[in-house]
Amino acid sequence: MTSWRKSSYSTSTGGECVEIGETPNAVLVRDTQNRAAGYMVVPREEWAAFLMAVKATEL
Template sequence: MSPASHWHKSSYSGNQTNCVEIGRLADGAAVRDTKNRAAGHLTTTRAQWAAFITAVKTNRFA
């Protein structure tokens, strides 16, 4: 998998540091802890990331 680029966190996070950041991958997404970026990141395929976003938007984790 290629290295993640264009890391960003949600605008809803404001200036808080207890968030996660999302990075783009050529074939998916990467997720890392804002407070501990040096710890590395998790990667997902494009299909996995799409399924996760759909689950969040449909309140599946509530």
């Protein structure tokens, strides 16, 4: 079973929220407002590259 955590940018009032879960090989991303829709699987290397790109552009 995956343990999910909400984005640090999410607020308690709802809105555009995502949650992530981690496995040994991937990061799982899902919409907090629509959990039943499933999740996206992102390989760990790709997730790390994504985070570096976001931090580099300060998004």
